[in-house]
Amino acid sequence: MIFITILILSFLSILFICKNIISKNLNNKKYTILICSVLFLFSFSSLIYYQIGSPFLNMKELYSLRNKILEAKVEQNKNLANDLKRFDELNLASQNDPQNINILLNLAAIASKINKVEFEIATLQKLQLIENSPKIKSLLAQAIVKKANGQVTSRAQKLIDDALADNPSEPGANFLNGLAQSQIGNDEAALKIWMQLYNNTSIDNAWKNDLETNIRIAAKKLGISQRVIDKKLINNVKITDPIANDILNLSEKEQNIRINQMVEQLANRLTKDKKDLDGWIKLFQSYKVLKNNYKALEALRTAIEISPTIFLKQTLLKELLPPNKKPNFTSETVNLIDQILLEDQNNVDALFFKGLKAFNEGDKKIATIYWKKLISILPSNSQMSIELSKKLEK
Known part of the structure; x- marks a missing residue:
């Protein structure tokens, strides 16, 4: 309001000066004082405009923006609280x-x-x-x-x-x-x-x-x-x-042929250098890209023979029991689960599959043992924890 008032006064003063200049009613001294006053008011109003911006703001947009900032701040604080918990x-x-x-x-x-x-x-x-x-x-x-x-x-x-x-x-x-x-x-x-x-x-x-x-x-x-x-x-x-x-620079068909040739060259080299762990892992990844799951699994199994780490065993377990298919518990998957639990008794994947196998076989007592242990490890509000609790309540 102050800015608008000063602006209006400056505008009216300029009109007044122009009118009197035309009618020659002002003497030089009064004219000088009036000019200085108008310039001061105009400069002052311009300074305010520079410092605070345009007074003709859309208050609705301003409040909307403020609310969005507050909502983002609340969400940020909520996420931080969850992370700290x-x-x-x-x-x-x-x-x-x-x-x-x-x-x-x-x-x-x-x-x-x-x-x-x-x-x-x-x-x-x-x-x-x-x-x-x-x-x-x-x-x-x-x-x-x-x-x-x-x-x-x-x-x-x-x-x-x-x-x-x-x-x-x-x-x-x-x-x-x-x-x-x-x-x-x-x-x-x-x-x-x-x-x-x-x-x-x-x-x-x-x-x-x-x-x-x-x-x-x-x-x-x-x-x-x-x-x-x-x-x-x-x-x-x-x-x-x-x-x-x-x-x-090749056509798509020629590219596929060339890539397959390169992968097979790697496979042939590894038959002569069977202890190249990094090579077998690369071969597994290459066959996965080519969607040759059988050869991918064979390469991964060889890598596990070279270095039977829990990470590689867990990778193989996930490959054999993908989430988008009905689980098929073979002797290999059962052995993998047991081996992983032997090394890491709180392994999330192994506990889940151990309980799932028992649950599918109707052995709710065994399923409860492994899934309750898994639930105790997981955050109480996690999706997996909620779903497992529902299954055990049935």
Whole structure:
């Protein structure tokens, strides 16, 4: 209102001056004072406009925007409260069962989400003592880099190198390795690492956008035009990979033939080098892409023979008992479930399938034992916990 009043007075004063100039009714002194007053009022009103913006606001839109901000804030606080509750539950569960890998992994993940970086690092260090896998090393390196505000420290670099020595295709370790190269000025190496990782990352992966941003920054430093990078990213082709370029220039039918040939070449090589764990895992993944499930499972079984880790056994169990099909409990799946539970008595997948097998066979007593244990591990409001409770009540 003040602004509008000043604006109206300024406008009327200007009209008054113009009228009197025309009629020559004002002397020079009065004219000077009046001009200064009008200019002051006009300048003052303009200053207010500059500071607070236009007074002619749509109040309905303003209130609507305010309500949206408040709703978002309430939702954010609600999510934070749920995350903190989940953190407390997992922290308590880890104290009761300090060797449970799944609980510790989930605890580290939720600690990262609520920005408890020190706690995340401590939890991952506990995990490393239980299972010193490339994945754990990579996660620990990521947490250390996060604590250092994005700088790849010497401690993180050691973990990255160890993870890549065990598994050269570990995504998190490769991402950080590219970051480390970029930070020491080796943008060419960083770009090569990130492009290779980009090609192996699924489109719906949450961090693919971050990876693309880093690729563009590295390319810009090297003087590579954005048009060239756009083409490479759209086609999802390795910059220095002539084989990939050759394949993309073929027809779809010829591409499939060529890819199948490459996979078979890998399979033939592995028959001579049967201890190549990474090779067998790649072969499993390749056959999965080609939808050759039989050969994929055979490759995965061979990988388990080489390294019978709980992760590989759990992967095989999920492949044999997919959620979109009626479960077929064979002697192989039953043995897998028992082996997993022997190593991890609180394994969520194994407890679920153990209870499901008993439930399908009409043995509700056994199903209750395993599912009640599973329910005690799961968050009380989780969908699985609710569904299992309903089944047990029938």
